[in-house]
Amino acid sequence: MxxxxxxxxxxxxxxxxxxxxxxxxxxxxxxxxxxxxxxxxxxxxxxxxxxxxxxxxxxxxxxxxxxxxxxxxxxxxxxxxxxxxxxxxxxxxxxxxxxxxxxxxxxxxxxxxxxxxxxxxxxxxxxxxxxxxxxxxxxxxxxxxxxxxxxxxxxxxxxxxxxxxxxxxxxxxxxxxxxxxxxxxxxxxxxxxxxxxxxxxxxxxxxxxxxxxxxxxxxxxxxxxxxxxxxxxxxxxxxxxxxxxxxxxxxxxxxxxxxxxxxxxxxxxxxxxxxxxxxxDVGSWNALWAVSPRDPDGNVVRGRAALAGTRNSLVHSDGEILTAVVGLEDVVVVTTPDAILVTSRARSAEVKDLVTQLRREGHAEADEHRRMYRPWGWYQRIDIGTRFQVKRIMVKPEGRLSLQKHYHRAEHWIVVKGTAQVTVNDDVSLVHENEAIYLPIGSMHRLVNPGKIPLELIEVQVGSYTGEDDIIRVEDVYGR
Amino acid sequence: MxxxxxxxxxxxxxxxxxxxxxxxxxxxxxxxxxxxxxxxxxxxxxxxxxxxxxxxxxxxxxxxxxxxxxxxxxxxxxxxxxxxxxxxxxxxxxxxxxxxxxxxxxxxxxxxxxxxxxxxxxxxxxxxxxxxxxxxxxxxxxxxxxxxxxxxxxxxxxxxxxxxxxxxxxxxxxxxxxxxxxxxxxxxxxxxxxxxxxxxxxxxxxxxxxxxxxxxxxxxxxxxxxxxxxxxxxxxxxxxxxxxxxxxxxxxxxxxxxxxxxxxxxxxxxxxxxxxxxxxDVGSWNALWAVSPRDPDGNVVRGRAALAGTRNSLVHSDGEILTAVVGLEDVVVVTTPDAILVTSRARSAEVKDLVTQLRREGHAEADEHRRMYRPWGWYQRIDIGTRFQVKRIMVKPEGRLSLQKHYHRAEHWIVVKGTAQVTVNDDVSLVHENEAIYLPIGSMHRLVNPGKIPLELIEVQVGSYTGEDDIIRVEDVYGR
Missing domain, CATH: 3.90.550.10 (Spore Coat Polysaccharide Biosynthesis Protein SpsA; Chain A)
Incomplete structure (x- = not known):
């Protein structure tokens, strides 16, 4: 001692x-x-x-x-x-x-x-x-x-x-x-x-x-x-x-x-x-490979993956994605729901330059994750089309989204887990699992999780514009 | 002549x-x-x-x-x-x-x-x-x-x-x-x-x-x-x-x-x-590469992709996914929303064996696409969690889903494009863009597109079991 x-x-x-x-x-x-x-x-x-x-x-x-x-x-x-x-x-x-x-x-x-x-x-x-x-x-x-x-x-x-x-x-x-x-x-x-x-x-x-x-x-x-x-x-x-x-x-x-x-x-x-x-310092995917436990073929595998004839490689598969690698050596394969990287271990440090290139080309994936963390929880886009967008939203117990309204979209919220307290204009109601509520375009609304477990809901936005910047925040407990 | x-x-x-x-x-x-x-x-x-x-x-x-x-x-x-x-x-x-x-x-x-x-x-x-x-x-x-x-x-x-x-x-x-x-x-x-x-x-x-x-x-x-x-x-x-x-x-x-x-x-x-x-005969990804027009670096690129220092490769990126390849030669990268393949051109014929392996291991991705085509249109899972699942459903003009019910789930339908004619038990109603309808658990229901343009809706399923086989088909115009 x-x-x-x-x-x-x-x-x-x-x-x-x-x-x-x-x-x-x-x-x-x-x-x-x-x-x-x-x-x-x-x-x-x-x-x-x-x-x-x-x-x-x-x-x-x-x-x-x-x-x-x-x-x-x-x-x-x-x-x-x-x-x-x-x-x-x-x-x-x-x-x-x-x-x-x-x-x-x-x-x-x-x-x-x-x-x-x-x-x-x-x-x-x-x-x-x-x-x-x-x-x-x-x-x-x-x-x-x-x-x-x-x-x-x-x-x-x-x-x-x-x-x-x-x-x-x-x-x-x-x-x-x-x-x-x-x-x-x-x-x-x-x-x-x-x-x-x-x-x-x-x-x-x-x-x-x-x-x-x-x-x-x-x-x-x-x-x-x-x-x-x-x-x-x-x-x-x-x-x-x-x-x-x-x-x-x-x-x-x-x-x-x-x-x-x-x-x-x-x-x-x-x-x-x-x-x-x-x-x-885990300064590259290769550094992560070097510092991680490897299987007998020298592979570092995370998430759902199927490897055949592949050695000394790093495969990092996110969430539900199935990532298959066949007949390669010394490669890095990183899969996320919206962006995929394939490179060699030897050149994995060049990913930094790639991100610079992606930013220059205006790809949001350079900096933004599909799941965006907020003080109250997170949201994740799960689908988008012409005139609509679908998100999954998680609100922590006691989390409160800002009081807000949108000029270009209406929203439907369907609670799939927990309980939501929803304010629409002057009305406040509790919305439980398997219940839905409609937020008309232009309505002032707020979402709160009053419960003890995480609240999850599916938000379906419908309107002429569903960009994140169509949000008028009237009041916010997190000082944003 | x-x-x-x-x-x-x-x-x-x-x-x-x-x-x-x-x-x-x-x-x-x-x-x-x-x-x-x-x-x-x-x-x-x-x-x-x-x-x-x-x-x-x-x-x-x-x-x-x-x-x-x-x-x-x-x-x-x-x-x-x-x-x-x-x-x-x-x-x-x-x-x-x-x-x-x-x-x-x-x-x-x-x-x-x-x-x-x-x-x-x-x-x-x-x-x-x-x-x-x-x-x-x-x-x-x-x-x-x-x-x-x-x-x-x-x-x-x-x-x-x-x-x-x-x-x-x-x-x-x-x-x-x-x-x-x-x-x-x-x-x-x-x-x-x-x-x-x-x-x-x-x-x-x-x-x-x-x-x-x-x-x-x-x-x-x-x-x-x-x-x-x-x-x-x-x-x-x-x-x-x-x-x-x-x-x-x-x-x-x-x-x-x-x-x-x-x-x-x-x-x-x-x-x-x-x-x-x-x-x-396009019998492998390499054959597709060989038969496709190539850019000056010898690459065949489809969809959203960013290549750096990469040559003689095939990159096939589905839908919205951004696929980045850095510093590789002679590779094949195919990305879809639920399954990713990375292999070499030389060994791309082994993908057939890989699929056999995936079937043996019980991966549904071996045979099933995320988007499943049906005579009336298609459906695609966009999210899944404990006790819920979200799908996007497209019904062609005049398409009619079977008259059906489920034992383990309720469904919320939100129309995001076109018009739906929805039967719930004895009631028939039209549901327009930005409107929602609720199908209680056990209710007999049918979805029809009575209109002239494709109908798209978001389906949120909530229940103890959301598997595709919880469906009781009572009547089906497509003889299924």
């Missing part, structure tokens, strides 16, 4: 990524850190929360995320049963601004508070080894170093940055193997990667541990604008439902730069703890 | 195949000859009908098909605007029985009637050359030969049988290049195929032309049981709506054998006309 920590570590989970590299399972409307990538497994964000849940080691975690993702974050925090603070970035300003916010917020709890910066979308194979590494690195942080975790390479990867280690750190951290950072190195080509691995360089995991005051001092020296913007954004922050919303104008003043460029490559106080637990 | 024919040719289209080789686009519930395989093109069955539509050359065509496919055949015959007789096989008995039925039926029009046997699922690149070939071969048939069309190979294919030609036929057919058949050869391996092509052997197309009396005589000599069964099945045939339904017991007595084995390899009267028009 390790000795007790003098102070608990404050985990700050960076949760703002879009995850286009795992399209079409991951999209802007539901990025990869929030989806289950392995059958029966929760999302990597939930796993990350669980990893820092031990109150003997960690303070109540902070999640920094994009405003658009706030309801998903809140829901998954609740599902994990872990209390957390949620800080909302009004816009994406890269990692330096977010880390600066974390440091300034931690300083309010005490200038010597040790902060752990974690990514929400990593897979770690050994949770205990991770916690032990955090504790060891925390002693370096407590001594005034800005510590990173350096992963011992399992091969000459070209998709990670590398860290060259220097002299052993003095004190407790040094006893655990922590060193000064000699140099941070950009993602190398294959040849250079092999040389780096041979010389004992480590992968840059993107995990950082530091004392709040250390980081604030170093930011003041190397990136004062970032620090000032983060401080002002926190001072101007407002509480919005359960969220801390950073001041938009102040935050927008932060330069868009990563913490590596802004600080780590410039400070003389960088330290690194070499670690050897299984780790992946 | 060719001289006028003394007698017109009677085309008989063999339309009974299941087409599992083009799964999942082609399935038992809608085999490949009935689907559009190339954007904007009608089905190969419709193209086949059109190819024999010139009344200066051809008699009114006969279609021989499986009983299950009768409504699709009738609909596509109607769409083509071509009058045809439709003969229904009570079960599949291979090609000899069907050809024998064609011969006996033709003999009723006159023993010297020249019959052309055609497949419904072939692609022919030059319709005029095909008709000219039929006319030339018909002169050989009129002279008492059982003629085939022999395709000049474009390469050493292993998926076709071959024909070795003998001496030139005497008379008019010989002037067109027709020869005696020296020998029919089974599908060869690659080496043997190359040798056959070098020696001038032809592909066996499966097209036959013969006088009715010639074929009946030769069947009497070589396959008397097939001939007797076919004759009896015709004599016992009944008219059912617009169909001629062969006598099931008599037809079942026909040996299950192909016309090649039963007759062509045994008769001394086989002749062949070498032809050189572009032809394919």
């Amino acid at each position: 390790m000795p007790d920590l003098e102070k608990r570590i404050l985990p700050v989970i960076m949760c703002g990524g879009a995850g286009t590299r795992l399209w079409p399972a991951s999209r802007d409307s539901m990025p990869k850190q929030f989806i289950s990538l392995v059958d029966g497994e929760p999302s990597t964000f939930r796993r990350t929360l669980e990893r820092v849940a031990d109150p003997a080691v960690f303070e109540r975690p902070v999640v920094i995320t994009a405003s658009d993702a706030r309801f998903i974050v809140a829901e998954q925090v609740q599902q994990a049963g872990i209390a957390a603070d949620i800080v909302l970035e009004p816009e994406r300003r890269d990692s330096a601004a977010a880390v600066a916010v974390a440091a300034h917020r931690a300083a309010e709890q005490g200038p010597d508070t040790v902060v752990l910066i974690l990514a929400a979308d990593h897979v770690i194979g050994d949770a205990d080894a991770f916690v032990a590494a955090c504790r060891a690195a925390a002693s370096g942080a407590a001594a005034g170093h800005i510590m990173t975790l350096g992963i011992r390479p399992t091969g000459p990867a070209t998709e990670y940055g590398y860290i060259q280690t220097g002299a052993r750190l003095p004190g407790a951290a040094g006893e655990h193997g922590a060193c000064h950072v000699e140099r941070f190195l950009e993602k190398p080509d294959a040849e250079r990667a092999a040389g780096l691995v041979a010389k004992g360089a480590l992968w840059n995991s993107g995990y950082f541990l530091f004392r709040a005051d250390t980081l604030i001092q170093e930011l003041a020296a190397h990136a004062p604008e970032v620090s000032a913007a983060a401080k002002a954004a926190l001072e101007g922050a407002t509480k919005d439902l359960d969220f801390v919303r950073l001041d938009p104008a102040a935050f927008a003043a932060a330069p868009k730069i990563s913490i590596d460029y802004a600080l780590m490559e410039r400070t003389s106080r960088a330290g690194v703890l070499p670690v050897a637990f299984p780790w992946s | 060719m001289p006028d024919l003394e007698k017109r040719i009677l085309p008989v289209i063999m339309c009974g195949g299941a087409g599992t080789r083009l799964w999942p686009a082609s399935r038992d519930s809608m085999p490949k000859q009935f689907i559009s395989l190339v954007d904007g093109e009608p089905s190969t069955f419709r193209r086949t009908l059109e190819r024999v539509a010139d009344p200066a050359v051809f008699e009114r065509p006969v279609v021989i098909t499986a009983s299950d496919a009768r409504f699709i055949v009738a609909e596509q015959v109607q769409q083509a605007g071509i009058a045809a007789d439709i003969v229904l096989e009570p079960e599949r008995r291979d090609s000899a029985a069907a050809v024998a039925v064609a011969a006996h039926r033709a003999a009723e029009q006159g023993p010297d009637t020249v019959v052309l046997i055609l497949a419904a699922d072939h692609v022919i690149g030059d319709a005029d050359a095909f008709v000219a070939a039929c006319r030339a071969a018909a002169s050989g048939a009129a002279a008492g030969h059982i003629m085939t069309l022999g395709i000049r190979p474009t390469g050493p294919a292993t998926e076709y049988g071959y024909i070795q030609t003998g001496a030139r036929l005497p008379g008019a057919a010989g002037e067109h290049g027709a020869c005696h058949v020296e020998r029919f050869l089974e599908k060869p391996d690659a080496e043997r195929a190359a040798g056959l092509v070098a020696k001038g052997a032809l592909w066996n197309s499966g097209y036959f032309l013969f006088r009715a009396d010639t074929l009946i005589q030769e069947l009497a000599a070589h396959a008397p049981e097939v001939s007797a069964a076919a004759k009896a099945a015709l004599e016992g045939a009944t008219k059912d709506l617009d169909f001629v339904r062969l006598d099931p017991a008599a037809f079942a007595a026909a040996p299950k054998i192909s016309i090649d084995y039963a007759l062509m390899e045994r008769t001394s009267r086989a002749g062949v006309l070498p032809v050189a028009f572009p032809w394919s």
Whole structure:
């Protein structure tokens, strides 16, 4: 056993990524850190929360995320049963601004508070080894170093940055193997990667541990604008439902730069703890294949699939779709109800460029999932035709849609599970399973789940235009 | 111009195949000859009908098909605007029985009637050359030969049988290049195929032309049981709506054998006309690729698709699905709402085995399409959950569903296009666009489209069991 920590570590989970590299399972409307990538497994964000849940080691975690993702974050925090603070970035300003916010917020709890910066979308194979590494690195942080975790390479990867280690750190951290950072190195080509691995360089995991005051001092020296913007954004922050919303104008003043460029490559106080637990940033479908359990043919299969003569492949089949792969090797096949990806493992990193191309060509599937999550639940289009559209809608217990009306469509709601409380103009009624209600065009209406179980209904829209933007919101409990 | 024919040719289209080789686009519930395989093109069955539509050359065509496919055949015959007789096989008995039925039926029009046997699922690149070939071969048939069309190979294919030609036929057919058949050869391996092509052997197309009396005589000599069964099945045939339904017991007595084995390899009267028009039996996805127009990267793309760094591939994307392929060569990707196939062009013929495997494993997608065609129109499941199911239903003008009831589900119908006439127990009412009607559990109901445009409605089923077999049909105009 390790000795007790003098102070608990404050985990700050960076949760703002879009995850286009795992399209079409991951999209802007539901990025990869929030989806289950392995059958029966929760999302990597939930796993990350669980990893820092031990109150003997960690303070109540902070999640920094994009405003658009706030309801998903809140829901998954609740599902994990872990209390957390949620800080909302009004816009994406890269990692330096977010880390600066974390440091300034931690300083309010005490200038010597040790902060752990974690990514929400990593897979770690050994949770205990991770916690032990955090504790060891925390002693370096407590001594005034800005510590990173350096992963011992399992091969000459070209998709990670590398860290060259220097002299052993003095004190407790040094006893655990922590060193000064000699140099941070950009993602190398294959040849250079092999040389780096041979010389004992480590992968840059993107995990950082530091004392709040250390980081604030170093930011003041190397990136004062970032620090000032983060401080002002926190001072101007407002509480919005359960969220801390950073001041938009102040935050927008932060330069868009990563913490590596802004600080780590410039400070003389960088330290690194070499670690050897299984780790992946799941930065491509191939990375997911590599980190997942494989069957005797080397395949990773999820969902309904039939493989024949197929080896070393990843097949990720969504919902009810049956995905058949015949006579192929080293391929990636990802099927969702509205978008399908087929690529090779070797070239799966190019999916990021594909998504850019799809956006340019105006394909909504680039960013939007068929199932769209809302604070009250979700909706999913199940059919569309000329002058009509059909959706399945789920409302959580106590969920309330906004009071709204449409100019171009009437709606029929048929409850298939649970009970709905429906307001149409001045009338309020309960609609039960196997009952229907009609919302005439132009009527003011609201849908509420007053019950204890999820409400599901089928909505049939009929009208000259069924676009999502034909909605006049009169009142909304979620502040939209 | 060719001289006028003394007698017109009677085309008989063999339309009974299941087409599992083009799964999942082609399935038992809608085999490949009935689907559009190339954007904007009608089905190969419709193209086949059109190819024999010139009344200066051809008699009114006969279609021989499986009983299950009768409504699709009738609909596509109607769409083509071509009058045809439709003969229904009570079960599949291979090609000899069907050809024998064609011969006996033709003999009723006159023993010297020249019959052309055609497949419904072939692609022919030059319709005029095909008709000219039929006319030339018909002169050989009129002279008492059982003629085939022999395709000049474009390469050493292993998926076709071959024909070795003998001496030139005497008379008019010989002037067109027709020869005696020296020998029919089974599908060869690659080496043997190359040798056959070098020696001038032809592909066996499966097209036959013969006088009715010639074929009946030769069947009497070589396959008397097939001939007797076919004759009896015709004599016992009944008219059912617009169909001629062969006598099931008599037809079942026909040996299950192909016309090649039963007759062509045994008769001394086989002749062949070498032809050189572009032809394919579209026996695999690779064959479809080979016969389709390709873009500069060698790709054949249909539907919504995004390709990056992909060459010499076939991408067939159904309906609204967006199919993305990145960094692959020589692959086949076929996407439908409920089943996806990914394979290589080289191994696409193995799809037939895959379908067998899927059947064994009990996957309904092996045989059933999401959209199920019925004599009155079609239905398609668009969503399913615990205790509910949602369908989109299309009823053709004047289409009438059976009078029916369900023991385990209630139904809500919302009309989204056209007008429905709905009977519920003793009440009949008209339901217009944007109106709904409720069918309580156990109620006797019927749906009719009394209008001039297709009726479309959304059906929401709610109940403890929503399987297709919970249907009690009381009366049905289509004789089901």
